[in-house]
Amino acid sequence: MRATSLSFSGVSRRFGRVAVLRxxxxxxAAGGLLAVRGPNGSGKSTLLRCLAGLLAIERGEIRAREEGRExxxxxxxxxxxxxxxDLALYEELSVAENVELFARLRGVAPEPGLAIARRFALPAGRPWGALSSGMRQRLRWAWALLHAPRLLLLDEPFQNLDAEGEATARALLDEHLASGGLAVAASPVSLPLPRITGELDLAR
Amino acid sequence: MSSTWLAEAFAVFGKDWRSEMRARHSVATLVLFALTTLIIASLALGPIGASPGERSEVVAALLWILLLFAAAAGLPRAFVHEEESRTAAALRLAARPSAVFAGKLLWVASLLAALEAIATPLAVALFDLEVASPLGLLAALAGGGLGLAAATTVLAAIVAQGRGATTLFAALAFPLLVPLAVLAVAATRSALLGGEAGPVLLQLLLYDGSIVVAGFLLFPVIWNP
Structure with missing residues (x-):
């Protein structure tokens, strides 16, 4: 297993009697992207939430290594x-205040997150509650990259983005992968993504 | 990642106050509830002609009934709002569970302290009371308020995870809050009337310590999947 990598096997999860992941x-591995595909209800979002540690798995194993450390x-x-x-930030707080809050929680400087927000041309003073769905998606990108993570999990990464927003998001993803990060991206349609090193079709 | 635990806890606390000041989810409801209850009770009891001692007995109970109901009505929002507005995932991914609990506990405790600061002088004025031991009253309010904040924060975290949150809150709150209410009322009565409050305050302190420690131990299990 390489210095920065993510692997999972046998990951299963059910909600009540419905088995969503089997x-x-x-x-x-570092520099690569795993594309997860499948129709609605095939478990893409559930898989990403399990990988993030937001949902417990019933069976299987998830192993993440960063800089050689499990x-x-x-x-x-x-x-x-x-x-x-479906990830929301605080609706009463502005773009800048949300970035600053999560920078404090994560113990990092807010500037890189604010710089990404500027790249997306987000109005720093506008509250989350007053952002359009496309602007919210832009701020989600800034939020996800705020702490310069090595492992990036993207569920519907370009949803609601206009052409300009999608171009910025693609550039950020490319920079992330080029710098040795890795990503898992889920979408119901086949996205033309850079550096795809693996594919997982949950419809099968 | 170099954030200190304290910085995380205060960031959560500061965020909740800032959101509250802008949206006023809880403060307006709680203050209105406190004012209405006290004014109605004072108007109803006024014509009866109760003695100062009887009025002190009534106010000691009334104050904690008011605080308990205010807590039950307004404070589950501490976590329910995070889940309903879908911000809980962002908080789970960014902060340590114990820091989230500490931040929320501080927020609930400060909100209760603010409510006590409004309701207590108002109750003393409306019922025309003389406080025999102002320091004892402060200790009773602080001890009862901390216990109520800690119990409410734990309960709010539990009910936020499931359906039927309000019913579950009531069912869990009863056994946890009744002992606290009994102690807090006894300490407040002693402070108002001038009786021996030391043993009751000590029991209140032990209750607070137990519930805070239990909260820190339980919260990561409740908060994380």
Whole structure:
């Protein structure tokens, strides 16, 4: 296993009687991207939430290594970058205040997050509650990359973004992978993504 | 990652106050509830012609009934709001569970302290009371308030994870809060009337310590999947 990598096997999760994930497996190493595909309801978001440590798995194994060190679930939860359509920030706080709050929680300087927000042309003073869905997705990108994570989990990464927003997001993803980070990206459609090193089709 | 635990806890605390000051989810409801209850009770009891001692007995109980109901009505929002507005995931991914608990506990405790600071002088004025031991009253309010904040924070975290949150809150709150209420009322009565409050305050302190420690131990299990 390489210095920074993520692998999982036999990952299963059910909600009540509905088995959403049955033995999902995949791996990705530094600089690579694992593309997760499947129709609605195939378990893409559930898999990403399990990988992030936001949902417990019933069976299987998830192993994440960063700089050669195996991460426990609690460490993995705090170190990954996570982006998902249902992830919200604080609606009363502005773009800048949300970035500053999470920078304080993560113990990093807010400037890199604010710089990403500027790259996305986000209005620093506008509250989350007054952002359009596309602007929220832009701020989710800044939030996910705020602490310069090595492991990036992206659920529907370009949802609601316009052409300009998508171009910026793609550039950020490319920079992340070029700098030795890795990513798992889930989408119901086949996305033309850079540096795909593995694919997982949950429809099968 | 170099954030200190204290910095994380205060960031959560500061965020909650800032959001509250802008949206006023809880403060307005709690203050209105406190004012209405006290004014109605004082108007109802006024014509009865109760003695100062009887009025002190009534106020000691009334104050804690008011604080308990205010806590039950307004404070589960500490976590329910995070889940309902879908911000809980961001908080789970960014902060240590114990720091989240500490931040939320500080927020609930400060909100209760603010409510006590409004309701207590108002109750003393409306019921025309003389406080025999102002320091004892402060100790009773601080001890009862901390215990109530800690118990409410733990309960709010539990109910935020499941359906039927309000019913579950009531069912869990009863056995946890009744002993606290009994101690807090006894300490407040002693402070108002001038009785021996030391043993009751000590029991209150032990209750607070137990519930705070239990909260820190339980919270990571409740908060994380």
């Amino acid at each position: 033995g999902a497996a995949g791996e990705v 991460l426990a679930t609690a460490d993995r939860r705090r170190r990954i970058g996570f982006l998902a359509p």
